[in-house]
Amino acid sequence: MVEENGNEDSRGIRVQGMQFAYEAQSPIFVDFNLKISSGSRCLLVGANGSGKTTLLKIMAGKHMVGGRDVVQVLDCSAFHDTQLVCRGDLAYLGGSWSKTVGSAGEIPLQGDFSAEHMIFGGGKSLKGIDPVRREKLIELLDIDLQWRMHKVSDGQRRRVQICMGLLHPFKVLLLDEVTVDLDVVARMDLLDFFREECEQRGATIVYATHIFDGLETWATHLAYIQDGELRRAEKLSDVSELKNSNNLLSVVESWLRAETKREKKNPINPLNQIPKTNNPFLSSKHMAYYQLILTEILLIHEKKRHF
Secondary structure, three states: OOOOOOOOOOOEEEEEEEOOOOOOOOOOOOEEEEEEOOOEEEEOOOOOOOOHHHHHHHOOOOOOOOOOOOEOOEEEEEEOOHHHHOOOEEEEEEOOOOOEHHHHHEEEEOOOOOHHHHHHOOOOOOOOOOOHHHHHHHHHOOOOOEOOOOOOOOOHHHHHHHHOOOOOOOOOEEEEEOOOOOOOHHHHHHHHHHHHHHHHOOOOOEOOOOOOOOOOOOOOOOEEEEOEEEEEEEHHHHOOOHHOOOOOOHHHHHHHHHHHHHHHOOOOHHHHHOOOOOOOOOOOOOHHHHHHHHHHHHHHHHHHHHH
């Protein structure tokens, strides 16, 4: 994406020649390129499993990919320049509010503490927080500071998470389905707040969602990815299908249905999806299983020899 004057905007987000794969899996992205200009409100759309969440996490600096110039946010390396997050310039909100507990994995964060404890830092003011901005967010999200996190609904807990994530005035905000637990009023008020942040402060927002109500007039740009490939990246006003359609939902629906039909016509051979590796010492769940079976067979034979 480029600015209206045709010059590339280096202060937004730039992904160039990116390749990424999780360990022992087929690549999700191969030579992926995307530019998002500053001040944009960009919708990131695609089917489940297309790579939206992984892309947002990469741009948030949660995964290292290639060199310092592959993923740039505000002219800085998303992964290597940790000050992006420390300063609050780059913010990411997504997934459930959870914590990791041993072998149990990710569980919801719902301990017996109040919303006030979370938002005000346990009785101590969080460093550098503008009290006016904090009060505005509390009112906007209709948060009761007496809420106990282990007793509230998912939607109420989400409001507290969003409030905490927005306390610092971000320059780039990455959102992954954060409004799914909110009611209609809270969602629309939050979208209006995001619009103000972009128009008044020049902030950039990338928003991955499957809920398109009211987004025709909210978003400025759209990026559509399919199986890790960027299919479209353009201004929302330039999307030709919107000129002959009532809403954005029907347009995206038509893209995803066409995508599904292509997949049915070209079925994927599961044997071709088995991850390949040149490392003969790299273990896998399947190899561990076969090793266990072999060990049990050897033990049985060893016992028979003693009888």
